[in-house]
Amino acid sequence: xxxxxxxxxxxxxxxSVIALVGLLVREFKDIELLNKLITPAxxxxxxxxxxxxxxxxxxxxxxxxxxxxxxxxSSADLPLIYKISGTWAGQQGTYLLWVLVVYLSAAWLAWxxxxxTALSRRTQVITLLTGILLIIITLxxxxxxxxxxxxxxxxxxxxxxxxLDFVPLEGNGLNALLVNFWMTVHPPLMFIGxxxxxxxxxxxxxxxxxxxxxxxxxxxxxxxxxxxxxxMGIAVGGVWxxxxxxxxxxxxxxxxxxxxxxxxxxxTGFLHAAALHRKxxxxxxxxxxILAAVSFILVLYAAIVVRSGLFNxxxxxxxxxxxxxxxxxxxxxxxxxxxxxxxxxxxxxGIVEEDRGFWNKTNVFYVTLLLFxxxxxxxxxxxxxxxxxxxxxxxxxxxxxxxxxxxxxxxYPFTIILLLALGFCLNYNEKQKEEQKKIxxxxxxxxxxxxxxxxxNFYVLDHSSPFWVREPPLYKLIGNISVISIFPPMIYAAxxxxxxxxxxxxxxxxxxxxxxIGIAIVHFGVIFILLGAIISANFTQSMETVNIPLASKGxxxxxxxxxxxxxxxxxxxxxxxxxxxxxxxxxxxxxxNNPENYVSTDVKIGGKVTNVSIVQSAPxxxxxxxxxxxxxxxxxxxxxxxxxxxxxxxxxLTIGGFLMTNFKSNSTGTTYPLILFSTPEQIIQGAASAxxxxxxxxxxxxxxxxxxxxxxxxxxxNSESGSGTFPLVDSSITGTDIYVIFQGLGGGTVPLSxxxxxxxxxxxxxxxxxxxxxxxxxxxxxxxxxx
Amino acid sequence: xxxxxxxxILVLVLILSFAYFSYKTALSNFTLSDKNSSYxxxxxxHRAAAGLEEGFQFAQQDNKxxxxxxxxxxxxYCARFxxxxxxxxxxxxxxxxxxxxxxMDLDIDREVAQQYGVSYPPYLVFMDPNGKILERxxxxxxxxxxxxxxxxxxDDVRRK
Numbered sequence: 001x002x003x004x005x006x007x008x009x010x011x012x013x014x015x016s017v018i019a020l021v022g023l024l025v026r027e028f029k030d031i032e033l034l035n036k037l038i039t040p041a042x043x044x045x046x047x048x049x050x051x052x053x054x055x056x057x058x059x060x061x062x063x064x065x066x067x068x069x070x071x072x073x074s075s076a077d078l079p080l081i082y083k084i085s086g087t088w089a090g091q092q093g094t095y096l097l098w099v100l101v102v103y104l105s106a107a108w109l110a111w112x113x114x115x116x117t118a119l120s121r122r123t124q125v126i127t128l129l130t131g132i133l134l135i136i137i138t139l140x141x142x143x144x145x146x147x148x149x150x151x152x153x154x155x156x157x158x159x160x161x162x163x164l165d166f167v168p169l170e171g172n173g174l175n176a177l178l179v180n181f182w183m184t185v186h187p188p189l190m191f192i193g194x195x196x197x198x199x200x201x202x203x204x205x206x207x208x209x210x211x212x213x214x215x216x217x218x219x220x221x222x223x224x225x226x227x228x229x230x231x232m233g234i235a236v237g238g239v240w241x242x243x244x245x246x247x248x249x250x251x252x253x254x255x256x257x258x259x260x261x262x263x264x265x266x267x268t269g270f271l272h273a274a275a276l277h278r279k280x281x282x283x284x285x286x287x288x289x290i291l292a293a294v295s296f297i298l299v300l301y302a303a304i305v306v307r308s309g310l311f312n313x314x315x316x317x318x319x320x321x322x323x324x325x326x327x328x329x330x331x332x333x334x335x336x337x338x339x340x341x342x343x344x345x346x347x348x349x350g351i352v353e354e355d356r357g358f359w360n361k362t363n364v365f366y367v368t369l370l371l372f373x374x375x376x377x378x379x380x381x382x383x384x385x386x387x388x389x390x391x392x393x394x395x396x397x398x399x400x401x402x403x404x405x406x407x408x409x410x411x412y413p414f415t416i417i418l419l420l421a422l423g424f425c426l427n428y429n430e431k432q433k434e435e436q437k438k439i440x441x442x443x444x445x446x447x448x449x450x451x452x453x454x455x456x457n458f459y460v461l462d463h464s465s466p467f468w469v470r471e472p473p474l475y476k477l478i479g480n481i482s483v484i485s486i487f488p489p490m491i492y493a494a495x496x497x498x499x500x501x502x503x504x505x506x507x508x509x510x511x512x513x514x515x516x517i518g519i520a521i522v523h524f525g526v527i528f529i530l531l532g533a534i535i536s537a538n539f540t541q542s543m544e545t546v547n548i549p550l551a552s553k554g555x556x557x558x559x560x561x562x563x564x565x566x567x568x569x570x571x572x573x574x575x576x577x578x579x580x581x582x583x584x585x586x587x588x589x590x591x592x593n594n595p596e597n598y599v600s601t602d603v604k605i606g607g608k609v610t611n612v613s614i615v616q617s618a619p620x621x622x623x624x625x626x627x628x629x630x631x632x633x634x635x636x637x638x639x640x641x642x643x644x645x646x647x648x649x650x651x652x653l654t655i656g657g658f659l660m661t662n663f664k665s666n667s668t669g670t671t672y673p674l675i676l677f678s679t680p681e682q683i684i685q686g687a688a689s690a691x692x693x694x695x696x697x698x699x700x701x702x703x704x705x706x707x708x709x710x711x712x713x714x715x716x717x718n719s720e721s722g723s724g725t726f727p728l729v730d731s732s733i734t735g736t737d738i739y740v741i742f743q744g745l746g747g748g749t750v751p752l753s754x755x756x757x758x759x760x761x762x763x764x765x766x767x768x769x770x771x772x773x774x775x776x777x778x779x780x781x782x783x784x785x786x787x
Numbered sequence: 788x789x790x791x792x793x794x795x796i797l798v799l800v801l802i803l804s805f806a807y808f809s810y811k812t813a814l815s816n817f818t819l820s821d822k823n824s825s826y827x828x829x830x831x832x833h834r835a836a837a838g839l840e841e842g843f844q845f846a847q848q849d850n851k852x853x854x855x856x857x858x859x860x861x862x863x864y865c866a867r868f869x870x871x872x873x874x875x876x877x878x879x880x881x882x883x884x885x886x887x888x889x890x891m892d893l894d895i896d897r898e899v900a901q902q903y904g905v906s907y908p909p910y911l912v913f914m915d916p917n918g919k920i921l922e923r924x925x926x927x928x929x930x931x932x933x934x935x936x937x938x939x940x941x942d943d944v945r946r947k
Contacts (some may be wrong), residue, residue, distance in 0.1 A: 100806065175906055246909075287811060358790050366791055370798045381806050386813065398817040410805065466870050472812050545929040723925050743926055751932050 003067075005144035008052035012103070013135045019045065019126045022131045023121050039110045042128070043725075047106040049100045053087070056096065056143055062088050065168045068150055069093060069143040075171035077693070079575070085184035086435050091306075091322070092143035096451040098303075101195030103172055105222070106131060109199060118214040119203070126202035133329055134700040137322050151327040158383030158778070176717045176724040179575065179693060182240040190260060193230030194299045196222055200270070201296030204289035208340035220274045220294055221778065225266060226295075228774045230264050235767040242760070244726055249537060250763060251405045255383045259305035260745045263298035266291055269372030276365055283362055285370060286344050294737075296375070301329045305383065308769070359437060361428050368421045378410045387519070399638060400475060402467035412460050415448055415530070419489035423496040426523060439492075444491040446488035447766040453482040458538055486534055490527055511731055511780050518776030525769030532735075532763030541756040547749040550648050556703060565752055568699040572652040575693035575717070585654065589632035595674060598659050603676060605637070606630060606654040623665075626683075628655060637676040637683075638665075645680060648748070656682040694718045695743055700728055702738050702754065714752070718744060735761040808900035816871045830873055830883060832856065839889055839899065846887040846916035852944040853918075854886045854937070857900055857910040858947040864927035875930035880938060885941045913940050915947075 004009070010611035019041035022034045056069075060083045065071040073084040073093070089094045106127045147153055148166055156162040177183070200219035207215035209407055237257055240249035251257070270291035277288040304326050386397050400406035424440050425731050457463055461471065461479030471479060486697045506515025546559045554565045591598050607630030617623045617640065624645040626637050637655045639645060647653060657678030662670045695717050702710040710730035717724040728740040739755040795856060839855070846853045856873070858865040874879060891899050893908050903912050903920075909923040913936070921940055924933065 155874075177906065271794050362795070363790055366794060370794065374798060374802060380945070381809065385806070385810050389810075389814065395818055397813045399813055406809070410809075467866065470816075471817050474808070475812075545932050547932060556927075592943065723923075725926065741926075743928060743932075751928065 003142075003144040003146065005052045005140060005551055006142055008048045008055070009135055009139055009142070012048035012052075013132055015041045015048070016045045016103075016128050016132055020132070023125050023128070026115075026121060035115075042103070042106050042110045042124070045131075046100075046103040049096075050102050052094055052144075052581055053100050057084060057087050060084060065173060066147055067143070068145045068147045071147050071168055071171045073172070073174055075173040078174060081184060082174055082179055085178070085187075087190070088145075088187040089174055089178055090143075092138070092141045092145075093483055093543070094187055095134065095138040095322070096143055096196050097142065097188065097191045099131060099138050101192050102127065102131045102134060102198050105196055105199055106358050117212075118210070119206060119214055119218065122206040122210065122212065123199065123202040123215075123218065126205055127198050130198050130202070139327050140297050140325065141322050154208060155787060173693070173719060176693065176719040177359055178242060179719075180240065180244050180726070182236055182243065186236045186240055189229050189233035189236055191233075192227050193228075193233050194303065196226040196229065196441050197267070197296045197299045198209055200292045202459045204292035205336065205340065208289050208293075208337075208344055213631065215504075216274050216278050216288065216307060220271070220278070222272055223274070223292065223295075224774055227264070227267050228272060228771060228778075230260065231266065231774075232767070234260055234264060235377070235770075239764075242631065243729060249757075250539070250760070251533065252683065253382070253404045256302075256306050258379045258407070259302040260282040262379050263295045263302060265372050265376040265379070266298060269369045269376075270295055272365060272372070273369050276362065284366075285348060286341055287366070288615050290337065290341050291373075292371070293333070297330055297333050297337065298380070300333070302325055302332075303382075315696040325628075335781060359433060361425070361430075364421060364425050364428065368418070368425060371418045371421060374414050375411055377416070378414070379407065382406050382410075400467075401470035404467065405461055405467060405471060405475065405479065409475055412478065415453070416486060416489050419486070419493045419527075419530075420444060420447070421491040422523060422526065423489065426493075426500045427496040441487075443488050443492040447485045450485040450488060451481045453484050455482060455484065458483050462538075474570070477781065483538060488531070491529065493523070494527050497527070515777055516781045518773045518780075520773070521769050521776065522773030525766045525773060528762045528766030528769060530766075532759050532761065532766060534584055535759035536757050536763070539758045545743075545751055545753040547751050549749050550651075550745070551646075551748070553648070556706075559752075559754060562705045563754060564703040565702040565754065566703065567750060568701060568711075570650065570696070570745075570750070571699050572694060572696050575695050587632045588628070588630050588635045591635065591659070591674065592633055595659075599661050599674075602656065604654065604656040605635060605666045605676065607634075607652070609647050609649050610634060610653045612647060612649070614646070625665075626653070626655070628653060635674060635676060636672050637678050639678040639680055639683060640682045645683065646748070647683075654684040693717060696742075698750055698752075699741060700752070702730070702740065712738075712740075714742035716742050716744040731761060735759045737761075793826060800837040803855060828909050830869075830879060830888060832888045842887045843916060843918060844890045844919075849887075850916060850944065850947075851885055851887050852921065853914045853916065854882065855889045855891055855899075855903070855912040855914065857893055857903075857905045857908050857912070859908045862908040864928045868909045872928060872930045872933055873874075875934070878930050878934050881934075881937050886937070913937075915944055 019038050022038040022041070025031060025034055025652060026038075037507055057065075060074050061069045061080065061241040063070070063074060063076040063083070065074075069090060069092050070086070074083055078086070085651075088097050097340045106124060109120060109124055109127065114488050115121045147168060148157065149543060153162060153166060157164060157166065199222040203215040203219040203222075206212050208520060214249040234257065237260075240253075241252065241257075242250040259708055270288060273288035273291055274282040277284045305321050353785050382399050382421045386399060389395055401726075420440065420443060423443065424436065427436065429436065459479060460481045461469070461475070461481060463479075467477075468479070500523075501517065501520040504513055504520060507513045507516065541561070543561060543563060546555045546557070546565070550567070550570055553567045556564045558564045574739065586598065587607055588607070591603065591605075605628055609626055611625075611627035613625045615623050615625075616777060620642050621640060622642070622644045623638055623640050626645070626647060627634055629639055639657075655676060655678050657676040660672075660675050660677055662673060663675045695715055697713050697715040699713050700711060701708055710728075710732075712728040712730045714728035715726040717726065723744065725741055727742070728738070730738040732738075735758060737755075737757040737760050739757050741753045741755075743751045743753075743767060793800055794826075840906070845851070873882065891905075893900055893905070898907070905912065905925075909925075909927050911922075911933075912920060913922040913924070914920050921943070922936060924936060
């Protein structure tokens with residue numbers, strides 16, 4: 001039997017084929033009935049997909065573990081928000097989300113254009129083809145696959161160890177690293193970005209095919225939307241890496257984050273190309289559509305990178321292979337794009353443009369476009385060729401002795417040129433060209449001079465790192481450039497942006513004014529992000545990890561360099577909605593109310609330590625008496641060991657043992673009406689069994705020279721499906737973050753590492769400016785013109 | 788038009804030479820596939836999943852604990868972890884003399900990683916000779932954090 005969700009997918013595929021046929025027939029013949037069917041068919045397709053997504057969400061919310069995907073990425077005790085975000089935690093669900101958004105954009109296209117123009121119809125054809133292909137990919141790895149279809153379950157059913165209608169009682173659980181707010185928004189942002197890339201691509205292909213007018217209007221607005229979502233998706237991923245992974249930075253050139261950054265770069269190139277192409281159709285007549293198409297291809301590439309085994313990275317949350325289908329898709333689109341681009345190129349060679357020398361707006365813009373392409377290529381090559389070598393020669397290679405060095409040295413010079421181009425282009429004025437050239441040359445000169453400045457350690461590559469000595473000569477040469485050289489072009493770019501902003505502010509008419517302000521804000525964003533990235537990467541102070549005993553709570557522990565940490569409080573909690581009573585654990589009040597049910601049997605209790613007394617009962621033998629309070633009552637437990645079991649008060653323990661009445665202890669001289677006899681093995685630290693997701697949190701204060709400089713909570717999340725760190729991040733107005741990573745309680749000590757990270761806030765500000773700016777730009781033209 | 792063509796050709800040449808150069812550099816300087824995993828901090832590991840069973844055999848013979856190290860080539864923290872933490876003279880001495888060491892490449896030994904609930908590198912799993920997990924150390928910890936752990940586990944296993 002086909003699951004309901006899959007049936008809906010097949011149905012939406014069927015109706016999109018109808019719409020597709022309708023659109024194609026219309027190219028040759030106007031059949032009234034068929035025409036009327038197109039828009040409703042697309043709407044129906046989008047509706048069916050929406051329904052299937054809602055059904056998947058429903059399965060997650062009600063923990064229906066009959067479905068493999070639900071079982072794999074959820075569990076009954078997760079809070080609601082993580083049940084919902086479980087729908088996009090794995091590949092299967094994200095493909096469904098992707099295809100859903102493609103269809104929603106198709107529906108939007110149908111709604112706004114009514115398929116009145118040839119452009120809109122043809123764009124729709126390509127969008128639908130993409131959509132159908134994505135449905136096929138989704139079906140191959142369907143999120144609606146049943147758990148009884150799992151190979152190992154099939155085996156067990158065949159052997160008779162599991163019933164035919166097996167449904168697990170509990171899910172596998174969400175990876176601990178994903179149990180975090182940022183991770184609930186990161187995947188949807190990314191995949192909405194990926195999906196909305198389809199329409200600019202489709203419009204560009206149509207333009208290359210038939211020179212259809214108006215494609216850039218259609219493509220541009222969608223491209224901005226994509227730029228916003230993809231950009232924010234990447235940014236949120238960075239925030240997550242900073243706040244959860246404990247990278248101590250937001251960018252580490254991880255293959256997957258790099259892969260999603262590449263299409264964003266070419267897309268940025270496209271937006272710049274489209275700005276000029278819109279004014280003069282001859283300008284970038286090939287570059288603009290090619291960039292749009294390439295961005296889409298790179299999105300597909302990113303999808304492969306994320307989940308294929310070749311580029312394993314922090315994103316390795318689940319693995320599977322739909323790569324081949326995507327690879328074929330990439331092959332087809334790449335060949336089509338190249339062929340169409342070449343055809344257009346040879347068509348256009350007849351048109352001779354007047355050559356106005358190098359220094360004109362088109363050429364300088366062209367250089368900018370190429371810079372985006374070059375930066376994209378560096379990233380693309382850096383993640384791709386090691387995978388290629390591994391595939392072709394079976395060798396593993398690194399790109400440099402330290403991976404990030406490769407990306408940093410190659411990207412740095414082009415970033416400088418990009419900033420110079422930003423400064424020059426944004427303020428370009430045909431009349432003052434000579435003067436502007438002069439300023440540009442001065443800035444170039446300053447940048448080159450500052451490259452040779454010697455400082456303690458402010459170079460493209462970190463000279464104190466152990467990897468430095470192992471880099472090849474050319475890498476060292478570039479690595480030796482002083483990062484001070486970023487400041488002249490950066491100041492130049494900022495100055496230019498301010499100039500441009502004041503020009504825009506003088507404009508009377510409101511629309512260009514808002515748009516101009518938007519453009520200026522986006523470019524300020526670039527400057528802020530670069531500033532934050534460069535300063536935080538070069539000036540982060542990392543202290544060695546210290547182990548502070550939990551017992552010294554409340555005392556200031558010096559950790560070197562004048563810094564000190566004070567542990568204020570330690571606690572554990574369980575991250576679940578169900579009651580905080582672990583399975584098999586009995587409430588202590590219940591024991592006192594009905595002792596006859598428990599005495600002389602094995603009992604498990606759990607709670608906080610309120611009192612500990614240790615007596616040496618024989619040489620080398622210690623009896624530890626621990627009083628446990630679970631909130632209902634308190635009970636003594638005792639255990640013998642060859643060392644004292646020193647659990648600090650407040651520690652969360654789960655203790656199993658044998659319940660005794662009226663026990664008289666010779667060593668303490670006390671008679672215990674009820675006592676639990678335990679062994680060290682039966683004492684488990686933490687409410688480990690209290691839930692699948694257990695959070696240890698430690699409240700801290702950080703001091704420098706005995707002055708408090710930061711405080712907050714660092715957490716450690718432990719679960720059966722992995723662990724995650726949630727560092728303490730205390731930001732100050734000056735932009736310096738106090739960053740403390742807590743790696744989980746071990747042996748009664750709290751391992752903490754302190755980092756002082758400056759200027760990260762600039763990067764966050766830059767990201768917000770990006771978003772505000774592009775929204776302003778988008779807002780100006782709210783509706784597409786009636787074409 | 789000519790200027791644009793010229794710039795394009797220039798950039799194309801630049802890109803191609805960059806690609807060729809970095810490719811060659813990586814092959815000659817940064818090839819990491821050697822048979823003895825000697826790039827892992829200069830410590831000799833038994834390789835990969837096939838080595839795990841063999842590792843337990845050795846462990847049972849000599850009554851040594853097993854340390855499984857999950858790493859990945861793209862993991863920057865691993866590189867530093869290997870040189871500074873695992874490569875720390877004291878830690879290294881204990882590991883090499885008193886442990887059976889198995890390295891797991893997260894890209895290749897994915898099933899083992901899944902089995903042991905390891906989702907990111909670097910990650911250490913300590914086990915007794917029978918495969919019982921004694922301790923997990925996730926993340927790139929420093930040597931002074933790891934040293935007491937490896938000492939204690941060694942002593943605990945010896946005592947049994």
